[in-house]
Amino acid sequence: MTFTSAPTKISFRVFSSCDVKGGAAVALGRIHASWFLVLARPDEVQMIRTFRCLNFVLPDDPTAINALSAGGKHLFAVGGHLGDTLMDELTSLLEHEGRAPVKVVEAYPEDHPFSVCALLEVLVPDEELIYACARCGKWEARFGPRFPRCSGCKSRYYCSTKCQREDWKPAYHRGECALLREGKAYEVECRRKLHDNGWYFENGGLGVKLFLAGTGEYEWERAYSEGDWEHFAYGTHTPPHDVPPSAAASTRPRLSREVVENMDPDVSPPGFISTGDPQEDRTLIKRFRATILGTDPVLPPFLDVFHTPGLAPNTVPDHHIPVYPSLPVPQAPGFVFTGDPLLDDCRLEEFLDEHGTDAERAAYDAVGEQRTACIEARAELMEGMLKRSRVCKRMIAAHSDVVRKSLRAIQRAQGGAESGDDGEDDDDELMSGLKGYGSDSESDSSEDGEECVQPSWRSRISGL
Numbered sequence: 001m002t003f004t005s006a007p008t009k010i011s012f013r014v015f016s017s018c019d020v021k022g023g024a025a026v027a028l029g030r031i032h033a034s035w036f037l038v039l040a041r042p043d044e045v046q047m048i049r050t051f052r053c054l055n056f057v058l059p060d061d062p063t064a065i066n067a068l069s070a071g072g073k074h075l076f077a078v079g080g081h082l083g084d085t086l087m088d089e090l091t092s093l094l095e096h097e098g099r100a101p102v103k104v105v106e107a108y109p110e111d112h113p114f115s116v117c118a119l120l121e122v123l124v125p126d127e128e129l130i131y132a133c134a135r136c137g138k139w140e141a142r143f144g145p146r147f148p149r150c151s152g153c154k155s156r157y158y159c160s161t162k163c164q165r166e167d168w169k170p171a172y173h174r175g176e177c178a179l180l181r182e183g184k185a186y187e188v189e190c191r192r193k194l195h196d197n198g199w200y201f202e203n204g205g206l207g208v209k210l211f212l213a214g215t216g217e218y219e220w221e222r223a224y225s226e227g228d229w230e231h232f233a234y235g236t237h238t239p240p241h242d243v244p245p246s247a248a249a250s251t252r253p254r255l256s257r258e259v260v261e262n263m264d265p266d267v268s269p270p271g272f273i274s275t276g277d278p279q280e281d282r283t284l285i286k287r288f289r290a291t292i293l294g295t296d297p298v299l300p301p302f303l304d305v306f307h308t309p310g311l312a313p314n315t316v317p318d319h320h321i322p323v324y325p326s327l328p329v330p331q332a333p334g335f336v337f338t339g340d341p342l343l344d345d346c347r348l349e350e351f352l353d354e355h356g357t358d359a360e361r362a363a364y365d366a367v368g369e370q371r372t373a374c375i376e377a378r379a380e381l382m383e384g385m386l387k388r389s390r391v392c393k394r395m396i397a398a399h400s401d402v403v404r405k406s407l408r409a410i411q412r413a414q415g416g417a418e419s420g421d422d423g424e425d426d427d428d429e430l431m432s433g434l435k436g437y438g439s440d441s442e443s444d445s446s447e448d449g450e451e452c453v454q455p456s457w458r459s460r461i462s463g464l
Contacts, residue, residue, distance in 0.1 A: 004148035004149060004150060004151060004158055004161075004164060005148055005149055005150075005151040005154070007145060007146035007147055007148040007149070008127040008146050009146065010127045010128060010146075011128070011146075012027045012029075012040075012128055012129060012130040012131075012140060012146075013027065013028070013095055013101075013124050013128040013129075014026065014027050014040045014095060014142075015027070015028070015093035015094060015095045015100075015101050016093065016094070016095075017089065017092040017093045017094065019088065019089060019092045020037070020089045020092065020093060021039065021051065024039055024040070024041075024043075025039070025040035025041070025142075026038060026039055026040060026093065027039075027040050027129070027130035028101045028102075028122065028124050028129055028130065029050075029129055029130035029131060029132065029139060030129055030130075030131060030132075031131070031132035031134065031137065031240075032134065032156075032189070032192075032194040032195065032240065033055075033057065033065050033066070033185065033188075033189040033194060033195040034053055034054075034055060034194070034195045034196070034199070035053070035054040035055045035076050036050045036052060036053055036054060036132075037050070037051060037052035037054060037089070037090075038050050038051075038130050038139050039051065039235075040130075040142045041141075041142050041235075041275075041276070042232065042233075042234070042235030042236070043235075045215065045216045045217060045220050045393075046213065046214075046215060046216040046236065047216055047219070047220070047231060047232075047235035047236045048213075048235060048236060049139045049234075049235045049236070049237065050139070050203070051204070052086060052089065052200075053196065053199035053200060053203075054076065054078060054086055054090065055076035055077060055078065055195070056077050056078055056079035056080045056083065056114075056116060056197055056338075056340075057077075057189075057195050057197060058077070058114060058116070058338070059336050059337070059338060059339075060336075062186040064076075064077065064186075065185045065186040065188075065189050065195075066183075066185035066186070069105065069121050071121075073121050073122055073123070074121070074122040075105065075119060075120065075121055075122070076119075076120055076122070077116050077117075077118070077119050077120070078090070078116070078117050078118055078120060079108075079112070079114060079115050079116030079117050079118075080114075080115055080116075080197055080338070080340040080343050081115070081200070081340050081341075081342040081343045082200050083115050083116065083117040084117060084456070084457065086117075087117050087118060087457035087458075088456060088457045090102055090120070090457070091104070091457040091460050091461065092460075099123065100123060101122070101123060101124050102120040102121060102122055102123060103120065103121045103123055104118050104119075104120060104121075104457075104461045105118075105119045105120060105121045106118060106119040107458065107461060113347075114338060114343075114347075115343055117457075118457075131146075131147055131149075131157040132157070132237070133147060133157060133158050133159035133160075133163050133237075134156040134157060134158060134163075134167060134173060134240075135158060135159075135163035135164070135166055135167040135172075135239065135243060135247055136159060136163050136237060136239050136243075136247045136248050136249075136251075137237040137238045137239045137240065137243075137247075137248065138159045138234050138237040138248075138251075139234065139235070139237065141233040141234050141273050142233075142276065143233065143273060143274040143275070143276050144233050144234070144273040144274075145273075147159050150164070150173065150177060152177045152178075152181060153176075153177045153178075153180035153181045154181075155180045155185070156173055156177075156180070159251060160251045162251055163247070163251065166247065171242070172242075172243070175191070176188045176191065176192070179191075192240070192242055194240050194241065194242070196241075196339060197338050197339040197340040197343075198339050198340050198341050201324075201340075201341050201342065206375060206378040206379060206381075206382055208318070208321050209238065210382075211315065211316035211321050211378075211381065211382075211385065212315060212316070212318060212321075213236060213315070214313055214314045214315035214316075214385070215314045215385060215386070215388070215389035215392070216236075216314075217311065217314060217389065217392040217393065217396060218311050218312055218313045218314065218392070219231070219313065221306070221307070221308060221311060221396065224284075224287065224306065225287060225291070225306035225307065226287060226288070226291045227283075227284045227285060227286065227287030227288025227289070227290070227291055228250070228252070228284075228288075229252070229272055229273050229275070229281075229284050229288070230250050230251070230252045230273070232275050232280075232284065233273035233274075233275065234273075252271060253269075253270050253271040255269060255270065255292060256292075257292055257293060257294075260288075260289055260292045260293055261293060263289075265285075265286075265289060268281070268285060269285065269288060269289075272285065287306070301399075302402050302403060302406045303403060303406055303407065303410075304403070305399075305400060305403040308395050308396050308399040309395075309399065310395060311392060311395060311396065314385060314388045314389055314392055315385075316381050316385060320381065321378065321381065322373075322374040322377045322378060323374070324341065324371060324374050324375075325367050325370040325371055325374065326367075327341075327344060327345060327348050327364070327367060328348075328360065328363045328364055328367060330348065330351060330352060330355065330356055330360060331356075331357070331360065332351075332355040332356065334351070334355070335347070335348065335351045335355075345368075345371075348364065349364065352364055
C-alpha cells in the first residue's frame with residue numbers, strides 16, 4: 001500500500017460571478033476523471049457542494065481523460081445538453097485579482113454532432129484546485145486542512161487514512177495506482193466507468209439523487225444540535241457509484257466522555273474545522289461538548305431550541321421515484337450513446353428519422369410518452385417535497401420564536417433582565433445557527449432581485 005504524501009498548505013483558489021450561484025465563492029475541482037464546479041462552503045440548508053459536472057467525455061476517446069496542453073496544463077471538453085450553460089458560467093467566473101479559471105483553446109461549431117462546445121485549458125495550478133476524497137467523495141473544506149494525495153500515483157486524494165486503507169483493494173485504487181503512475185488514466189476510467197455525462201440529470205432538477213438527499217432541514221438541525229462540525233464544513237457528499245454508500249459515514253474523531261471532560265472548553269476539540277464565523281464555532285463546540293458529556297437539561301419543547309417538534313427527514317424513498325425509461329437501441333449501425341439522456345434523446349430521434357424503420361420510430365415514440373409521464377410524476381413528487389420544505393422552515397422559525405419569547409419571559413419573571421432589556425444578548429448566540437430559516441422564498445440566482453445577465457460565452461470570447 002502506498003501512503004499519502006504531505007498535503008499542500010496552499011488554499012484552493014475561489015472564483016465568483018453574479019451568474020453563478022448568486023455570486024457565491026466556487027472552486028474548480030477534480031475527482032477521478034471528472035471536473036466539477038464546487039461551492040467553497042456548503043449551502044445553508046441542503047449542504048450541497050457540487051452543482052456542475054463540467055467535462056464531456058466522448059465515447060471511446062482516449063484523449064478525453066487527463067489531456068494536457070503543450071504547456072503541460074490540463075485540458076477538458078465541455079458539451080452535452082447543458083454545454084452552453086456551463087460555458088456561460090465558466091467564462092463569467094473571475095477571482096479577486098481578475099484571473100479566470102479556464103481559457104477557451106478551441107470553440108467548436110454550434111452544429112457539432114455531439115454538441116461539444118469548446119476545448120478548455122485549466123489556468124489554475126494543481127495545488128490550487130479543490131479535490132475530493134477518492135473513496136467517500138468528500139470535498140475539501142474552505143477552512144479545513146488540504147487532503148494528502150497518494151504518494152504512488154499522485155493522482156488520488158484522501159480525507160483520512162481510513163478512507164485510503166479501505167480504497168486499497170484490487171477493485172479500487174490498488175488495481176489502478178500503477179496504471180495512473182504510467183499515465184494510463186483512460187484505461188483506469190474504462191475499468192471503473194466513474195465519469196457520467198448525465199450527472200446533471202441524476203443530481204439536479206428531477207434527478208433520483210436529489211430526491212434521495214432531500215431538502216436537509218432535519219439533518220441540519222441534527223448536526224447543529226450535536227455540534228457536528230463536519231456537516232457544516234464538508235457538507236453532503238456521495239461516494240463513487242461502485243463504492244458502498246456506507247463509505248460516506250463521518251470520519252470525525254470519536255472522543256470519549258473522559259477525554260472531553262478534561263479538555264479546556266475554550267479550546268477547539270481535535271479535528272475541529274472552523275466555519276469561518278467565530279460565534280458559530282463557539283456554538284458548535286458548546287453543542288459538541290454538551291452532546292458527549294450529556295449535560296443538556298431535560299427541557300419542555302417550548303424551551304428546547306435544538307429540537308423542533310414534528311420535524312422529520314424530507315426525502316422521497318427510492319421505490320417511490322419513477323424509473324426514467326431507457327432509449328431503444330437502433331438496429332442500423334453508427335449511433336453512439338453518450339450517456340447524456342437528453343442529448344441522446346434528440347440525437348436518436350434525428351438518427352431514426354433517417355435510418356430507422358417504422359417499428360423503431362414507433363418504439364421511440366412510445367418511450368418518449370413513457371419519459372414524459374415519468375417527468376410529470378417526478379415533477380409532482382418534487383412539488384410535494386418543496387412544499388414540505390417550506391413547511392419545515394416555517395416550523396423551525398416558529399419554534400425558534402416560541403423558544404426566544406419563552407426565554408425572555410422567564411428572564412423577566414426571574415428579574416434577570418434589566419428594565420428595557422429583553423435579554424437579546426443572552427440568547428443571540430444560542431439562536432445564531434438558525435439564520436437562513438423561515439423564508440418561504442425559493443433561492444434566486446441573483447441578489448436582491450437584481451438582474452445580472454452576462455453575454456453568451458461565444459460573444460464573450462469573440463470580444464477577447
